Amino acid sequence: xxxxxxxxxxxxxxxxxxxxxxxxxxVTVLEAREERDSNSKALTIHPRTIEVFDxxxxxxxxxxxxxxxxxxxxxxxxDRMDFSALDxxxxxxxxxxxxxxxxxxxxxxxxxxxxxxRGCEVVGLTGNxxxxxxxxxxxxxxxxxxxxTRSTVRAAAGIxxxxxxATTWGWLGDVVLDAPPERGFAGVTGVDGGLMxxxxxxxxxRIVGGDPVTNRAEWPGDLTLEELRATVTRIAGxxxxxxxxxxxxxFGNATRQAATYRAGTVLLAGDAAHMHFPTGGVGMNVGIQxxxxxxxxxxxxxxxxxxxxxxxxxxxxxxxxxxxxxRHTRAQTALMTGYTPEGQALRAVxxxxxxxxxxxxxxxxxxxxxxxxxxxxxxxxxxxxxxGGDTLFSRxxxxxxxxxxxxxxxxxxxxxx
Numbered sequence: 001x002x003x004x005x006x007x008x009x010x011x012x013x014x015x016x017x018x019x020x021x022x023x024x025x026x027v028t029v030l031e032a033r034e035e036r037d038s039n040s041k042a043l044t045i046h047p048r049t050i051e052v053f054d055x056x057x058x059x060x061x062x063x064x065x066x067x068x069x070x071x072x073x074x075x076x077x078x079d080r081m082d083f084s085a086l087d088x089x090x091x092x093x094x095x096x097x098x099x100x101x102x103x104x105x106x107x108x109x110x111x112x113x114x115x116x117x118r119g120c121e122v123v124g125l126t127g128n129x130x131x132x133x134x135x136x137x138x139x140x141x142x143x144x145x146x147x148x149t150r151s152t153v154r155a156a157a158g159i160x161x162x163x164x165x166a167t168t169w170g171w172l173g174d175v176v177l178d179a180p181p182e183r184g185f186a187g188v189t190g191v192d193g194g195l196m197x198x199x200x201x202x203x204x205x206r207i208v209g210g211d212p213v214t215n216r217a218e219w220p221g222d223l224t225l226e227e228l229r230a231t232v233t234r235i236a237g238x239x240x241x242x243x244x245x246x247x248x249x250x251f252g253n254a255t256r257q258a259a260t261y262r263a264g265t266v267l268l269a270g271d272a273a274h275m276h277f278p279t280g281g282v283g284m285n286v287g288i289q290x291x292x293x294x295x296x297x298x299x300x301x302x303x304x305x306x307x308x309x310x311x312x313x314x315x316x317x318x319x320x321x322x323x324x325x326x327r328h329t330r331a332q333t334a335l336m337t338g339y340t341p342e343g344q345a346l347r348a349v350x351x352x353x354x355x356x357x358x359x360x361x362x363x364x365x366x367x368x369x370x371x372x373x374x375x376x377x378x379x380x381x382x383x384x385x386x387x388g389g390d391t392l393f394s395r396x397x398x399x400x401x402x403x404x405x406x407x408x409x410x411x412x413x414x415x416x417x
Contacts, residue, residue: 003302005140012270012287013146014105021112022399023299040098044281048370050090066094075335079355081365151272163256172208178241253277261315279332296411378415
């Protein structure tokens with residue numbers, strides 16, 4: 001019997017599996033897909049997530065391959081938040097396709113001894129693990145659902161997922177551009193909609209946006225290349241010479257959060273715990289940070305080093321973070337879909353405030369980047385040089401607590417209570 005079965009081999013599940021192994025727990029990851037999805041929903045890695053990677057000594061490949069973006073947007077507003085003011089060694093976001101992020105995290109998990117089984121569809125829970133579609137059972141003391149917004153684990157555990165259905169739809173295309181914008185990036189917004197163009201590794205660009213035509217509750221249908229070209233031209237005055245789509249997709253603003261992140265021996269993390277419009281590219285980051293909070297706790301409980309009650313602090317600390325995530329993505333969605341004259345006026349006023357009020361810009365940047373998260377036990381501790389010359393982040397790579405002048409720092413980089 002394994003200590004933990006993790007259902008889902010996305011970024012959240014893979015990071016959690018590695019954290020559990022670091023803490024000494026035995027782990028099997030079950031993934032329904034036979035192969036990794038080559039299409040990447042997530043693209044952005046935020047500063048706090050880079051810190052998390054650095055605290056485990058795995059940041060270098062991400063820093064080497066990702067495209068650094070020194071600022072961020074709030075609700076697609078034209079005036080962007082300057083990340084250089086952030087108190088972090090990594091004052092930027094990284095643009096890196098999710099498929100590559102998963103590849104790097106999977107490599108780490110396998111090196112640490114995680115068992116990864118693909119082509120294993122979980123259909124339910126048993127008294128001591130999970131049941132697969134072939135009728136077999138994988139036994140484990142704990143089960144963690146990292147299996148996305150349609151989580152089988154969440155449903156089988158009877159955990160409610162309240163929220164609201166989609167009222168608007170965004171779209172994206174990973175395409176080749178014959179006439180890309182300067183520096184590979186562009187943002188355009190107006191009464192006809194808004195879009196952003198971001199360069200991807202491998203010569204592709206992602207065009208992502210929304211428009212009044214799809215600002216409705218009904219599913220608009222699958223996105224076609226012809227529709228994408230016409231919509232981009234209507235918004236930007238050019239189609240940037242887009243062709244040869246690698247991936248075309250739509251996404252809605254349905255917004256939900258699990259009523260509890262723990263039900264006995266079953267826990268949830270990432271998209272299984274919260275779903276939202278992908279404003280600011282924060283979803284994958286919050287999922288990895290869920291896993292970072294849960295991993296050391298579940299490993300300590302599973303290996304007998306901590307009382308079971310420690311797992312209750314996972315919900316207590318991360319559920320409010322998820323609720324705040326939903327609140328902010330809803331606010332950004334309202335700004336992004338403000339196509340009316342009144343909405344455009346609101347966008348202009350808020351954008352001007354970001355440009356003219358550095359304190360406001362900094363607060364929004366800290367929230368978007370994940371650096372402002374604090375728990376009742378204590379805040380995130382920035383990197384610092386410790387006696388002996390090494391740094392806090394390098395000392396945390398062993399997965400244990402670290403004593404500093406600020407106090408005892410937990411394995412996830414927050415002050416202990």
